Amino acid sequence: MTKNSEINGKITKNEISLFKLLFFFISLFFCTNPFFSQDSIPIRKDLTEEKTLQFQEFFFKALSEKSIENYQKAIENLESCN
Numbered sequence: 001m002t003k004n005s006e007i008n009g010k011i012t013k014n015e016i017s018l019f020k021l022l023f024f025f026i027s028l029f030f031c032t033n034p035f036f037s038q039d040s041i042p043i044r045k046d047l048t049e050e051k052t053l054q055f056q057e058f059f060f061k062a063l064s065e066k067s068i069e070n071y072q073k074a075i076e077n078l079e080s081c082n
Contacts, residue, residue, distance in 0.1 A: 055081050 062077035 058077045058080040062074045062081070065071070065074035065077060
């Protein structure tokens with residue numbers, strides 16, 4: 001029967017079921033692969049709040065040092081803000 005299908009150019013039911021099975025496994029592989037690859041990406045820690053608090057701490061220390069006329073420490077605290 002395979003010789004007839006090759007000669008006549010017809011596809012048998014067995015070949016159709018094989019193609020369907022192959023298509024199913026290929027589509028299953030491509031549909032599930034992105035879900036597994038997402039686990040390897042680490043989540044970045046949000047440092048904006050921590051940096052804002054450090055900036056505020058150094059800035060207000062610089063203002064307090066300036067108010068008591070300790071300009072060198074005020075400048076050092078302002079450099080730490082940067």
